[in-house]
Amino acid sequence: MVNESQSPREEEEKRLLVVLEQVSRRMRKETAVLGERRGDVVGIRQEFWEDVRMNFSDSSEVAETWTSIVQQAEVLAERERSHRVASEAVERLTKQFDSPYFARIDFAEDGREAETIYIGRASLLGEDGETFYVYDWRAPVSSLFYDHEPGPAAYRVPNGEIDGEMTLKRQFVIRGGQMKHMFDTSETVGDEILQAVLSEGSDTSMKSIVATIQKEQNFIIRDERHKLLVVQGAAGSGKTSAALQRIAYLLYRHRETLTANQIILFSPNPVFKGYISHVLPDLGEANMRQMTFRELIEARLGRRFEVEDLFAQTETLAAIDGTAEGDARERSVKYKGSDHFFMTVANYLKRLEQGGVSFRTLRYRDMTIASAEEIAERFYAIEASDGFATRAANVKRWLLERIKAWIESQMNEKWLEEAAELVDQEDIQRAYVDVRRSGGFHDEVFDDEDQMSQRLKRKVAEDAIAPIAKAVRSYRFIDAVATYTALFESRPLFASCSPDGKLPQGWEWMSLRAEETLGRKRIDHEDATPLMYLSEALEGFRRVEGDIQHVFVDEAQDYSPFQAAFLRRRYPRARMTVLGDFNQAIYVQSQESGGFGGWTRLMAPEVTAALRLTTSYRSTEQIVEFTKGILAPEDAVHISPFHRIGELPMLIPCEDAGRLSERMTADVTELLGRGYGTIGVITKTASESGDAAALLKERLSGDVPLTLVTGGSAELPKGVSVLPAYLAKGIEFDAVLVWDASSERYGKEKDRKLLYTVCTRALHILHVYYTGEASPWLPRSGG
Numbered sequence: 001m002v003n004e005s006q007s008p009r010e011e012e013e014k015r016l017l018v019v020l021e022q023v024s025r026r027m028r029k030e031t032a033v034l035g036e037r038r039g040d041v042v043g044i045r046q047e048f049w050e051d052v053r054m055n056f057s058d059s060s061e062v063a064e065t066w067t068s069i070v071q072q073a074e075v076l077a078e079r080e081r082s083h084r085v086a087s088e089a090v091e092r093l094t095k096q097f098d099s100p101y102f103a104r105i106d107f108a109e110d111g112r113e114a115e116t117i118y119i120g121r122a123s124l125l126g127e128d129g130e131t132f133y134v135y136d137w138r139a140p141v142s143s144l145f146y147d148h149e150p151g152p153a154a155y156r157v158p159n160g161e162i163d164g165e166m167t168l169k170r171q172f173v174i175r176g177g178q179m180k181h182m183f184d185t186s187e188t189v190g191d192e193i194l195q196a197v198l199s200e201g202s203d204t205s206m207k208s209i210v211a212t213i214q215k216e217q218n219f220i221i222r223d224e225r226h227k228l229l230v231v232q233g234a235a236g237s238g239k240t241s242a243a244l245q246r247i248a249y250l251l252y253r254h255r256e257t258l259t260a261n262q263i264i265l266f267s268p269n270p271v272f273k274g275y276i277s278h279v280l281p282d283l284g285e286a287n288m289r290q291m292t293f294r295e296l297i298e299a300r301l302g303r304r305f306e307v308e309d310l311f312a313q314t315e316t317l318a319a320i321d322g323t324a325e326g327d328a329r330e331r332s333v334k335y336k337g338s339d340h341f342f343m344t345v346a347n348y349l350k351r352l353e354q355g356g357v358s359f360r361t362l363r364y365r366d367m368t369i370a371s372a373e374e375i376a377e378r379f380y381a382i383e384a385s386d387g388f389a390t391r392a393a394n395v396k397r398w399l400l401e402r403i404k405a406w407i408e409s410q411m412n413e414k415w416l417e418e419a420a421e422l423v424d425q426e427d428i429q430r431a432y433v434d435v436r437r438s439g440g441f442h443d444e445v446f447d448d449e450d451q452m453s454q455r456l457k458r459k460v461a462e463d464a465i466a467p468i469a470k471a472v473r474s475y476r477f478i479d480a481v482a483t484y485t486a487l488f489e490s491r492p493l494f495a496s497c498s499p500d501g502k503l504p505q506g507w508e509w510m511s512l513r514a515e516e517t518l519g520r521k522r523i524d525h526e527d528a529t530p531l532m533y534l535s536e537a538l539e540g541f542r543r544v545e546g547d548i549q550h551v552f553v554d555e556a557q558d559y560s561p562f563q564a565a566f567l568r569r570r571y572p573r574a575r576m577t578v579l580g581d582f583n584q585a586i587y588v589q590s591q592e593s594g595g596f597g598g599w600t601r602l603m604a605p606e607v608t609a610a611l612r613l614t615t616s617y618r619s620t621e622q623i624v625e626f627t628k629g630i631l632a633p634e635d636a637v638h639i640s641p642f643h644r645i646g647e648l649p650m651l652i653p654c655e656d657a658g659r660l661s662e663r664m665t666a667d668v669t670e671l672l673g674r675g676y677g678t679i680g681v682i683t684k685t686a687s688e689s690g691d692a693a694a695l696l697k698e699r700l701s702g703d704v705p706l707t708l709v710t711g712g713s714a715e716l717p718k719g720v721s722v723l724p725a726y727l728a729k730g731i732e733f734d735a736v737l738v739w740d741a742s743s744e745r746y747g748k749e750k751d752r753k754l755l756y757t758v759c760t761r762a763l764h765i766l767h768v769y770y771t772g773e774a775s776p777w778l779p780r781s782g783g
């Protein structure tokens with residue numbers, strides 16, 4: 001009921017109290033439950049060993065001891081689970097007490113009375129189980145807030161659309177349970193709040209944007225009609241933010257069927273991984289799986305080969321740039337990242353169904369367990385229509401059987417007897433426990449010397465062969481490298497697989513290079529994905545994550561079309577959300593495709609949506625205008641700043657590196673004094689970062705926190721971070737100080753996007769320092 005005598009503010013404050021009261025009631029209940037569960041858990045932990053019968057006197061007693069430990073552990077795990085649920089509820093309620101909602105809309109569905117809806121980070125249901133005090137921001141009706149101004153409005157529900165009229169749209173800033181601001185708005189999402197949010201200092205971790213999601217971002221967050229979403233967005237336009245909100249949205253909408261570990265996000269680097277890892281927990285959701293493409297390569301190939309990573313490749317290419325070698329390598333990098341090569345490998349795989357896969361002989365010392373020829377024969381004896389998966393799995397089983405038989409065949413061999421005699425007491429016991437665990441000796445009594453020695457010998461033989469068995473289990477009997485190299489050993493073979501029957505320019509060079517590197521177990525970065533594709537396909541994309549339902553790729557412009565196509569094959573059932581900015585395509589492998597070609601063609605047009613985000617929210621208007629000037633004019637047309645005023649970027653000439661570091665030291669001190677909490681000193685390469693950090697450290701006073709961020713760093717520290725451009729991808733700083741943007745360092749066309757990427761990391765302050773001549777890409781309009 002509207003009370004005429006009260007102002008809207010008074011009314012809202014009263015209502016806030018009612019909600020807070022509800023929250024605190026729930027909180028009382030949940031904390032009581034939590035206390036109880038905690039007591040349970042602590043009790044069980046303390047009494048764990050008291051309730052376990054410990055007896056190691058003979059094998060049947062050991063079995064009972066084992067069972068009782070397992071039972072006790074199960075009870076504990078169950079209590080711990082319910083403790084976790086209660087503690088998550090308390091955590092959520094604590095946040096709700098701080099700020100239960102951020103918006104209100106009044107909406108009258110056609111032909112009905114207006115309803116008042118409050119929107120917050122999580123929903124709040126009254127004790128009656130019917131009154132919705134607050135709706136979750138992800139509820140269908142909440143979409144109205146993000147998509148519409150007051151007036152005719154509609155929102156989607158699973159089976160259609162609901163039309164009506166929005167009569168009021170109000171925003172709140174509530175902190176610590178206090179109403180700080182409140183205002184009605186006619187904008188889609190009020191500029192004032194967004195202004196306030198964007199003017200804040202940056203943090204070392206990313207924040208969620210629930211209260212200020214913009215309409216075009218909301219589309220990305222909620223779209224479920226398409227299986228492939230490809231988003232081209234200007235630097236700072238909220239691609240990563242939208243991706244994370246989308247994950248939170250999907251987890252909420254499909255909470256019965258989707259879990260966080262069925263979602264995987266490919267991140268550009270470890271620093272970025274740490275940077276975004278707080279957003280989902282903050283929204284009350286578990287983190288999705290996250291990995292870098294480099295980690296994927298390392299996991300698949302890194303143990304057996306020395307694999308060059310993308311950063312090393314980039315630095316090598318820079319070092320040999322302009323030489324004949326450099327040109328040839330660059331051509332090879334581009335080709336091996338192309339769709340043409342993907343098709344070639346795909347066609348090659350088809351041929352391999354008939355024959356041609358290389359295998360490795362299984363050997364223990366000089367004893368052959370199964371020869372490569374035998375394995376090949378077995379592999380190809382299975383119907384081609386069954387595909388590689390069935391064949392590989394079948395051969396795997398057969399080889400494991402072979403290994404078992406081989407163990408039996410060795411039982412009376414001298415080497416084994418000798419080895420068994422050397423086993424010490426501790427190992428005997430361990431062997432005994434191991435066998436128990438693996439289900440050995442069920443009801444038997446362990447009383448016979450002879451039996452014991454047989455078992456020991458078997459155990460020794462199993463241990464000896466274990467690395468081979470493990471290799472078999474992970475399909476290493478398939479020699480993927482030899483199979484891959486074969487493609488570069490025969491012109492007719494390559495030509496017959498190539499989609500247009502042609503060999504790429506520079507094939508001879510690639511062929512020599514393959515011999516030189518792959519033959520020595522060194523893998524160039526450009527060969528890593530093709531090799532991974534080939535080997536995973538030959539294994540039938542086995543353990544590969546058929547269970548993954550959503551794949552997110554951030555900084556997608558850095559992936560080659562080959563890598564895009566590979567990921568699609570690797571996660572065959574997944575929907576994909578791909579976000580990137582072609583203006584930040586800094587790697588040779590993706591330059592050909594303009595950064596995006598590979599992605600948009602992955603699925604049929606009717607299930608693909610290609611979207612654009614054009615407003616840059618990160619940087620001030622001055623910085624956005626400046627950074628647009630770095631790009632070619634045609635690349636800068638779709639970038640517009642959000643209206644937030646700041647200082648003009650500065651171009652600062654310096655005589656040499658010493659002077660540069662002196663000037664930078666003074667500026668760092670001054671900026672920290674002005675309250676800027678995160679300052680990024682960004683260099684072109686990692687070695688330059690090392691030099692810059694050393695120079696600055698020497699000059700800065702001891703109490704200034706300065707960190708050299710390296711490839712292994714996972715957390716971004718407060719204070720001054722010195723890091724190379726490729727590690728700064730995707731993250732942001734209050735102030736960015738660009739280390740030596742001279743024409744010597746950033747003079748080539750390909751440096752243009754790199755410089756753009758570096759400068760667009762700045763929220764409020766951008767200083768560009770250079771020695772000698774300034775990079776030709778820098779606009780002259782700096783202060």
Ligand SMILES: Nc1ncnc2c1ncn2[C@@H]1O[C@H](COP(=O)(O)OP(=O)(O)OP(=O)(O)O)[C@@H](O)[C@H]1O
Pocket residue numbers: 194197198207209212213214217233234235236237238239240241242580581617618729730731732760
């Ligand atoms: N709707 C929004 N409300 C508040 N802040 C926003 C919004 N959208 C983006 N931002 C802020 O803008 C900054 C840039 O966002 P984000 O990192 O998601 O952009 P991006 O497009 O991934 O950038 P880049 O490609 O440069 O890495 C972040 O600080 C983010 O919080």
